[in-house]
Amino acid sequence: MLTILLAFGFASCEKEEGEFEIDKTQGVIGRWYSAGEDVAPILRGRPFFTDSIYAEMRADFTFRVESYDAARVMTLFTGTFSQRQSGVGEIWNITLHQNVPFAGVAEGIFMIHWNEKPIRMQYEVLQTTPALGLAPPTAAGGFGSSAGGALGLANVQVFRRLP
Secondary structure (H helix, E strand, O other): OOOOOOOOOOOOOOOOOOOOOOOHHHOOOEEEEEEHHHOOHHHHOOOOOEEEEEEEEOOOOEEEEEEEEOOOOEEEEEEEEEEEEEEEOOEEEEEEEEEEOOOEEEEEEEEEEOOOOOOEEEEEEEEEEOOOOOOOOOOOOOOOOHHHHOOHHHHOEEEEEEO
């Protein structure tokens, strides 16, 4: 489980409009958006036709994800998650326990590029329960390692952090 470090500090400089405080030790916690070419190729095509995804990863380790198809029909996903630093570069491990629209577990990796504006996250997870018979991505294998690399980058999602 992620250990959350609390830090207190004072800043005398003003922030530019749209900037916000970031605690990098909180990993994926925050609000994220993915659309167009940022949506993983495997989700953009049949049978999903995903157009965009809004994800809220909360500090109480619950999540709410809204996935929209090309006709703007929304599918809601909710559940809990755990995350931990992998020890491989800046890659974190994540496990999601979904309860809506069906019970399942997904495992994978993410990496946040904190110095980019807007902040960008690479994200790759694969359903492990119910089992699909495919191995989830690993930090050691890096992005594109879903199913032992058989999926290439087709399962890699890009999210942009929202303020």
